[in-house]
Each structure stands twice: as C-alpha cells, then as structure tokens.
Amino acid sequence: MCLAVPGEILSIDEGDPILRKARVSFGGMVKEVSLALLPEASEGQYVLVHAGVGISIVNDAEAERIFDYLDQLGELEESGGASS
Amino acid sequence: MNGQTPESLSCPLPLPQDEQITMIHGGGGTAMHRLIERVFKSQFDNDLLRQDHDAAVFAVDGTRFAFTTDSFVIQPLVFPGGDIGSLAVYGTVNDLAMAGARPLYLSAGFIVEAGLPTQVLSDIVASMQRAAEASNIQIVTGDTKVVEHGHGDGVFINTAGIGVIEHGRVIAPRSIQPGDAVLVSGDLGRHGIAVMAVREGLEFETTLTSDCAPLAAPVLALLRENVAIRCLRDLTRGGLTSAVNEIAAASGRAVHLRESAIPVRDDVRGACELLGLDPLAVANEGRFVAIVDHSDADRALDTLRGHAVDTTPAVIGEVLDSSPARVTIESRIGSVRILDMPSGEQLPRIC
Amino acid sequence: MKYIDEYRDASNARRIADEIRRVTTGPHAIMEVCGGQTHAIVKFGIDELLPPAIELIHGPGCPVCVTPVELIDKAIAIARQPDAVFCSFGDMLRVPGSRDDLFRAKASGADVRIVYSPLDALNLAKNNPGKQVVFFAVGFETTAPANALAVFQAHQSNIENFSILCSHVLVPPAMEAILSSPDCRVNGFLAAGHVCTIMGYTEYEPLAKKYNVPIVVTGFEPLDILHGVLLCVRQLEEGRAEVENQYARSVSREGNRHAQRLIETVYQIAPRGWRGIGTIARSGLALRPPFDRYDAERRFDVSEIVAHESEDCISGLVLRGVKKPRECPAFGTRCTPDHPLGAPMVSGEGACAAYYRYKQSEPAVLAGPCA
Numbered sequence: 001m002c003l004a005v006p007g008e009i010l011s012i013d014e015g016d017p018i019l020r021k022a023r024v025s026f027g028g029m030v031k032e033v034s035l036a037l038l039p040e041a042s043e044g045q046y047v048l049v050h051a052g053v054g055i056s057i058v059n060d061a062e063a064e065r066i067f068d069y070l071d072q073l074g075e076l077e078e079s080g081g082a083s084s
Numbered sequence: 085m086n087g088q089t090p091e092s093l094s095c096p097l098p099l100p101q102d103e104q105i106t107m108i109h110g111g112g113g114t115a116m117h118r119l120i121e122r123v124f125k126s127q128f129d130n131d132l133l134r135q136d137h138d139a140a141v142f143a144v145d146g147t148r149f150a151f152t153t154d155s156f157v158i159q160p161l162v163f164p165g166g167d168i169g170s171l172a173v174y175g176t177v178n179d180l181a182m183a184g185a186r187p188l189y190l191s192a193g194f195i196v197e198a199g200l201p202t203q204v205l206s207d208i209v210a211s212m213q214r215a216a217e218a219s220n221i222q223i224v225t226g227d228t229k230v231v232e233h234g235h236g237d238g239v240f241i242n243t244a245g246i247g248v249i250e251h252g253r254v255i256a257p258r259s260i261q262p263g264d265a266v267l268v269s270g271d272l273g274r275h276g277i278a279v280m281a282v283r284e285g286l287e288f289e290t291t292l293t294s295d296c297a298p299l300a301a302p303v304l305a306l307l308r309e310n311v312a313i314r315c316l317r318d319l320t321r322g323g324l325t326s327a328v329n330e331i332a333a334a335s336g337r338a339v340h341l342r343e344s345a346i347p348v349r350d351d352v353r354g355a356c357e358l359l360g361l362d363p364l365a366v367a368n369e370g371r372f373v374a375i376v377d378h379s380d381a382d383r384a385l386d387t388l389r390g391h392a393v394d395t396t397p398a399v400i401g402e403v404l405d406s407s408p409a410r411v412t413i414e415s416r417i418g419s420v421r422i423l424d425m426p427s428g429e430q431l432p433r434i435c
Numbered sequence: 436m437k438y439i440d441e442y443r444d445a446s447n448a449r450r451i452a453d454e455i456r457r458v459t460t461g462p463h464a465i466m467e468v469c470g471g472q473t474h475a476i477v478k479f480g481i482d483e484l485l486p487p488a489i490e491l492i493h494g495p496g497c498p499v500c501v502t503p504v505e506l507i508d509k510a511i512a513i514a515r516q517p518d519a520v521f522c523s524f525g526d527m528l529r530v531p532g533s534r535d536d537l538f539r540a541k542a543s544g545a546d547v548r549i550v551y552s553p554l555d556a557l558n559l560a561k562n563n564p565g566k567q568v569v570f571f572a573v574g575f576e577t578t579a580p581a582n583a584l585a586v587f588q589a590h591q592s593n594i595e596n597f598s599i600l601c602s603h604v605l606v607p608p609a610m611e612a613i614l615s616s617p618d619c620r621v622n623g624f625l626a627a628g629h630v631c632t633i634m635g636y637t638e639y640e641p642l643a644k645k646y647n648v649p650i651v652v653t654g655f656e657p658l659d660i661l662h663g664v665l666l667c668v669r670q671l672e673e674g675r676a677e678v679e680n681q682y683a684r685s686v687s688r689e690g691n692r693h694a695q696r697l698i699e700t701v702y703q704i705a706p707r708g709w710r711g712i713g714t715i716a717r718s719g720l721a722l723r724p725p726f727d728r729y730d731a732e733r734r735f736d737v738s739e740i741v742a743h744e745s746e747d748c749i750s751g752l753v754l755r756g757v758k759k760p761r762e763c764p765a766f767g768t769r770c771t772p773d774h775p776l777g778a779p780m781v782s783g784e785g786a787c788a789a790y791y792r793y794k795q796s797e798p799a800v801l802a803g804p805c806a
Contacts, residue, residue, distance in 0.1 A: 002434070002435060002469060002471050002496075002574070002575060002577035002578065002627060002629035002630060003357075003358070003360045003433070003434050003435060003471060004577065004629045004632070004655075004685075005354075005357045005358050005439075006436075006437065006438040006439065007354070007358075008437070018584070018587060018588060018591065019588070023289065025354075026351075026354030026355065026357060026358050026436070027349075027350035027351050027352075027353050027354030027355075027357075027436045028290075028349075028350050028351035028354060029277075029281075029288050029289075029290050029292070029351040029352075029354040029355045029358070030288065030289040030290065031287075031288055031289070031358065032287075032289075034552075034554060034581075034584060036584055036693070036697075037580055037584070037691055037693045037694045037697065038691075038693070039693065046437065046438060048629075048632060048685050049358070050434065050577055050578065050581060050629060051434050051524070051551065051552045051553065051574075051578055051581040052551055052552025052553070052554050052555065052581065053552065053554070053580065053581040053584060055577065055580070055629070055632050055633060055691060055694065056632045056685045056686070056691060058438055058684050058685060059683065059684045059685070060684075062683035062684040063438060063684035065683065065684075066442075066658060066659075066662055067441075067447075069662075070447050070450060070451070073450055073451075073454060074450070077450075105542075106538060106539055106542045107538060107541070107542050108529075108538065108773075113773075114772075114773050115773050118773070284548070284555075284559070285522070285548055285549065285550035285551060285555040285556070285559065286549070286550070286551050286555075344445075350436060353436060354436060357436070357439065358551070359525075359551065360525075360526075415478065415479045415480050416443045416444075416445060416479065416657070417443060417444075417445045417448040417449075417479050417480065417481070417484070417657045418445040418448070418449065418480075419479060419480020419481070419483040419484060420480060420483070421477065421478070421480045424791075427771075427772040427773045428773075431525030431526070431528055431529075431549060432524070432525040432549055432551055433524060433525045433526040434524045434525075434526065434551075434574075434578070435470055435471060435497060435498060435499060435524070435526050435574070
C-alpha cells in the first residue's frame with residue numbers, strides 16, 4: 001500500500017516543527033504536504049509524498065545510478081556485440 | 085479455470101451487489117451496464133433501444149432524427165470551469181452530436197430541494213441559457229418539482245434533446261471496420277480531476293478547469309469535410325476506458341490502443357499519480373472518441389484542430405481484425421495488456 | 436514528471452530485461468511483497484518482459500487485503516453511530532465485512548467520507564466540533580507515521596473529537612511468517628521500497644541470513660522493479676543471500692529517524708490478525724498511553740463485534756504466494772471485482788483483481804518451480 005509520489009517543494013510554511021508544511025507541485029498540481037518528518041527539506045527539493053506527508057527527500061545523485069548502470073550495459077552491448 | 089468448487093472454498097462472505105441499488109450502479113462501469121441490461125433493456129425492449137447508442141435514431145417521413153435524455157446529479161453544483169447547468173445542456177447536446185445529428189431543441193426538468201437559495205437556481209438557469217446559445221439550440225419545454233429538504237443535493241436536472249441528421253452515414257458501433265483509426269478529440273481527465281480538486285478532504289491548488297464543452301460543432305465539421313466517420317462516443321463517467329470498451333462490445337470488434345499516444349496533461353497526471361487513479365478511466369465532459377476510416381485520419385485530425393481551443397487531438401489506436409471483442413493497450417514499456425471496463429467509479433486510493 | 440517519466444522508458448526497460456534473460460539459468464520464484472509493486476507489474480506488463488524461468492509471486496503487502504473482516508464490521512458499526520463522521524482512504528470502501536461494506540453503509544445514510552490524508556480527517560474534526568470524526572488507520576510502516584502525526588497533532592492541540600480505528604501491520608513479521616511456512620516457495624524477495632523509506636532495511640538483514648534468501652529493497656516504477664528483479668536473480672545465480680538496496684534515491688539503511696521516533700512515541704508493538712493468514716505475534720501497531728485516548732475501539736463500544744474468519748479461504752493461500760489467483764475455482768466466474776468474494780479481488784492492488792483486470796483471458800497455464 002503505499003502510493004508515494006515525488007513532487008517539488010515550491011514554498012515552506014515554517015513554525016512549530018510538528019506543523020511544518022509545504023506547497024508541493026506534482027506536475028503543476030499543487031497540494032499542501034506536511035514536512036513534520038523532513039525537518040531538513042528545503043525549497044526546490046523533491047520529496048516523496050504519501051497520504052499528505054513527506055517521507056523522504058529524493059536523493060538526486062542516487063537517482064542517476066540506474067542510468068549510469070544502463071550506460072555500462074550499453075558499453076558492454078557494444079563491445080560484446082550483443083544484440084538487444 | 086471453471087473447475088468444481090471444493091468444500092474448502094469459503095472466501096469472506098460475498099456481497100451480492102445487485103440486491104439493492106448502491107452507488108456503484110451509477111459509476112459508469114460494469115455494475116451500471118449490468119443494471120441497464122437486466123432491469124431496463126429487458127423490459128423496454130424494442131428495435132430503437134437495441135441500437136445501443138447514446139441517442140435513438142429514427143425516421144419520420146424520410147427525415148432522420150436523433151433523440152436522447154440525460155440526468156445530472158453533481159456535487160459541488162458549481163465547479164472550476166462549469167456548473168450543473170452548463171453540464172446539463174452540453175451533456176445532451178453531445179449525446180445528439182455523437183449520433184451525427186445537428187441538435188435542435190432541449191427540454192429541461194428540475195428537481196429542486198427545499199431550502200436551495202433562489203439565486204443559486206437562477207444562476208444555474210442563466211448558465212444553461214448561455215450554454216444553449218453556445219450550442220446553437222433552444223430550451224423549449226420544461227418542468228419543476230420540489231422535494232423536501234434532505235431529499236436531494238440542492239438540484240437535480242434532467243434534459244432531453246432532439247436533433248436532425250442531415251447526412252446518409254450510419255454512425256454506430258456496428259459500422260466500424262478492421263484497420264479503422266481511433267481518435268480522441270483532446271487530452272483526458274480534466275473534468276474528473278477539476279471536480280475532485282474542490283472536494284473537501286481532497287483539495288488541490290490548481291488552475292485546472294473542467295473540459296465541459298459542446299461537441300456538436302467539431303462533429304458537424306467532420307461531416308462537412310466528408311470524413312468517413314464510423315462511430316462516435318463522448319467520454320463521460322468511466323472515461324476513455326469505458327467508452328472504448330462499450331464500442332468494442334457493441335461492435336464485436338477488438339480495439340488496440342497505445343498508451344504513449346494518449347494525451348493527458350501533466351497536472352492531471354500528477355493528481356492521478358497522487359490519488360491512485362487511472363487517467364484513462366477518469367470522467368470527461370467535453371471529449372469524444374471518433375473511429376474513422378484510417379485513410380481519413382489525418383484529415384480528421386486537421387479538422388478537429390480547428391475546433392480544439394487549447395488541446396491536441398490525437399490518433400491513439402486502431403480497430404483490429406481479430407476476435408474476441410475486447411480492448412488491449414500497449415503500455416509505456418511496450419507490453420500489451422487488456423484494458424478492462426472499470427467496475428465502478430474510481431475511488432482515490434493510497435495503495 | 437521528474438523521477439517518474441524517466442523510469443518508464445521502454446528501451447531501457449527492454450535493456451534491463453535482456454540482461455535478466457542473459458543471467459538467468461535456474462528457475463526462480465521471486466515475491467514482490469508490496470501490492471503497489473503488484474499493481475505496477477500488471478499495469479505496465481513488466482512480467483511479460485521476464486524469461487519463463489522467473490516467476491513473480493504476489494505477496495501479502497496490501498493492507499486492504501489483510502485487514503480482518505472483524506475490523507470492517509467495527510468500522511461500519513462506528514460509521515452508523517449518530518454524530519460520527521467516518522473517514523477512510525478510498526481503498527477500504529468496497530472491502531466486504533460480514534454482511535456489508537462501507538460503501539453500502541454510506542448509501543444507507545452513514546456519514547462516510549473519503550480523504551487523501553489522515554490530516555484531512557483531523558481538519559474535519561477541527562471544523563466540526565459537534566461530530567466525532569474517526570479515521571480508518573490502515574496500512575504498513577509507510578502509512579503509520581502519517582496516522583501517528585494526526586494523533587500527535589490532535590493530542591497537542593487537544594482536539595478531543597478525533598480518533599482512529601487502528602489496523603496497522605508490519606512487513607518483516609509477515610515475511611517471516613511466509614518464510615517459516617513449510618509450503619514456502621519463495622526464493623527471493625523484492626522488499627517494499629516505501630516501507631523501507633520509513634524503516635530502513637536493517638530489520639531484513641537477519642531474515643536474509645536466517646532463511647538464506649536474497650532481499651532487494653525495490654522501488655515502484657517499471658525500471659525499478661526490473662532492476663530489483665535483476666539484482667535478486669544475480670544473487671540467486673551466484674548463491675548469495677544479502678540485503679541490497681535498489682531504491683537508494685529514497686531509501687537509506689537507517690530509514691527516516693524522525694518518522695521512526697514518531698511511530699515509537701505514539702504506538703507500541705501488538706499482535707495483529709491478518710486476513711487469510713491469522714494472528715501473527717508482534718506484527719502490528721496499537722496506540723500506546725497517553726495516545727490510546729484516541730483509539731476509536733475504546734471510544735465506541737465495538738468490543739462485542741466478533742467475526743468469523745474462515746480458516747480455509749483461498750485468499751490466504753493467495754496472500755502467502757502458495758497459490759496464484761487463477762488457481763482459485765471461483766476466479767473470474769463467481770468472484771470478480773464487481774462481486775468480490777475475497778479482499779484480494781476488491782483492492783486495485785489485490786493480486787486477484789490485478790490478474791482479473793489485466794490477464795483474465797490468458798490461458799490458465801501455471802508454470803513455476805516449487806521451492
């Protein structure tokens with residue numbers, strides 16, 4: 001169960017940490033999201049949101065890793081002459 | 085698969101959905117179709133009803149007419165980009181257009197809940213008149229009933245309409261041929277998401293408005309351009325998924341769609357991702373699917389572009405020369421799956 | 436949409452699938468624990484890209500499917516109380532209780548509302564002081580902090596007309612229940628990426644060691660799932676049994692500490708009944724004092740409600756991966772999404788519904804190794 005969707009933090013409403021909120025954009029559709037679990041999240045970052053609550057900050061460097069791996073696969077294919 | 089039921093099989097108790105009417109029977113899915121078959125069609129049975137179309141088509145003294153009716157129950161009464169009044173006019177105008185008719189006259193029946201402010205009703209009626217002018221029709225007869233407070237959501241509206249068919253084409257599911265192109269008149273899901281975005285407990289901040297619009301003009305333009313239209317269907321409850329499944333079932337043909345070709349705006353997709361909805365099954369009120377001879381597909385697209393204010397029509401699939409009658413879809417990663425009729429109204433989910 | 440679209444690319448999906456085919460020799464049965472992954476697998480047709488030697492088994496990771504029928508009955512009883520506003524995720528409305536579901540309760544006049552977040556239910560309570568607002572707090576570790584946050588905020592702001600009907604379940608005990616069962620066929624696991632976003636994955640390390648089974652923390656997009664399968668197959672082919680993290684853009688080994696602290700503050704570990712599996716010790720969460728004031732089961736007297744869970748309901752076998760949906764004699768005939776006989780046919784994530792929607796007309800050929 002666990003639909004969680006990455007969205008971009010547009011602005012943050014600071015205050016009591018347990019009530020910390022942000023406006024988060026999902027493809028232009030903006031929803032108010034709790035940042036109570038992400039005290040270190042800041043504007044412009046992407047957060048993964050589940051049931052109205054941010055649960056993690058998307059790590060951009062890690063997000064690239066699968067594509068680096070795919071590039072390696074591509075090099076292997078070319079050098080090994082493997083067909084896809 | 086259809087083996088004998090062993091003694092050991094006792095899943096959690098089934099709930100026979102059809103003993104009484106539940107909300108699921110109004111959701112535009114399989115439960116609603118079953119109700120129509122078992123309760124209405126079985127008893128009203130006649131040749132015109134068996135046409136299985138949004139409007140009945142009949143001839144009087146050599147002139148063909150289309151006749152249809154539709155009821156409107158929506159909360160909130162006013163939503164971004166429309167209201168129950170404009171919806172009630174466009175819904176019936178669009179059903180006539182889908183039969184290839186030029187809409188002429190509408191009736192309007194109101195069931196008003198005691199306690200509704202008169203100004204609210206007056207605003208809705210004003211909106212209906214503006215929609216009638218935009219659709220080039222007149223509302224020529226009507227009726228009003230009032231029910232006790234608590235027995236209706238402010239106002240329910242029924243409209244019926246009649247239009248004239250001024251061409252010789254048979255626009256119906258039975259006309260579709262293998263190889264025909266499947267077109268959609270614009271991007272999907274705006275109406276359902278715009279209405280949802282203002283519901284308590286699901287609010288979004290958005291500039292998105294309903295796609296609610298009259299569709300007679302683009303259809304009449306296609307007919308003027310002599311596009312070989314086989315079948316038209318406006319997309320309402322159950323969205324594209326429901327409409328294409330209805331066409332496949334009524335025509336006995338298999339239809340294949342390509343997901344990557346189906347236009348959906350990013351904000352609609354964003355809301356659908358968040359709420360666990362399938363944009364292909366979300367409600368629309370100003371979109372239609374057109375099945376045309378494949379050699380006319382480009383001309384049809386050009387014609388539709390002339391009528392699409394802020395969206396792009398697209399070819400999204402084709403009719404196959406295969407059986408059984410069903411809808412398949414090529415997913416974004418290239419696999420093919422069955423696109424089944426939704427079972428009822430989609431509910432926002434988190435799992 | 437960033438972090439979504441690039442993970443749905445057809446040519447990259449095929450390249451990973453080709454690599455899976457290249458490294459696979461033996462038959463492997465891999466269980467994706469989370470229903471969200473089941474949903475993505477059938478929706479995108481991910482399984483069609485896999486070689487026949489790999490069988491995906493759909494796990495118990497759908498809280499809708501595992502919620503005991505008794506709790507649905509309690510939910511309906513609460514919803515029917517005067518002055519109660521019963522809020523739920525949309526998922527739970529069509530799950531059959533003993534006689535009814537929440538959808539029918541709503542149709543017959545109960546104030547049942549669908550919300551997106553437990554915080555929306557808390558707002559309803561704030562705005563309707565004359566009503567008792569109850570939220571149906573179902574879910575795994577992913578949803579627990581959101582529900583805990585609502586309770587914590589209610590406690591902090593003294594919002595007394597709010598409570599939750601709590602049915603939180605935990606993933607690792609369920610995985611252990613599957614692994615320790617004599618009819619277990621699972622060779623490797625894709626662990627639920629969003630559960631691990633909250634909890635990290637240290638809990639899985641002893642499981643991988645004890646049962647000698649690879650566990651790959653996996654995301655939800657097609658490329659994630661294919662990549663997770665590839666990492667799992669590589670381990671199986673090389674005879675390794677480790678915990679690997681495919682979903683590092685969201686998951687760290689220690690998880691979200693703030694979320695964990697909130698869960699520990701508001702909840703305590705408790706036994707939970709799982710539909711189709713039975714009661715599993717220490718497999719769920721219950722409110723701990725002083726937060727148990729917000730427990731709807733205490734606020735509304737529903738302790739009388741007892742429902743019989745059938746011991747031999749096949750949904751239990753489906754949830755444990757022992758049987759495939761199509762092996763159920765009622766599948767697609769007496770049991771369909773319109774007429775669900777069991778919860779896995781109700782939830783969009785349920786294995787049976789997923790099969791029915793996307794695969795109903797395939798021949799019922801069930802290949803697959805037994806572990």
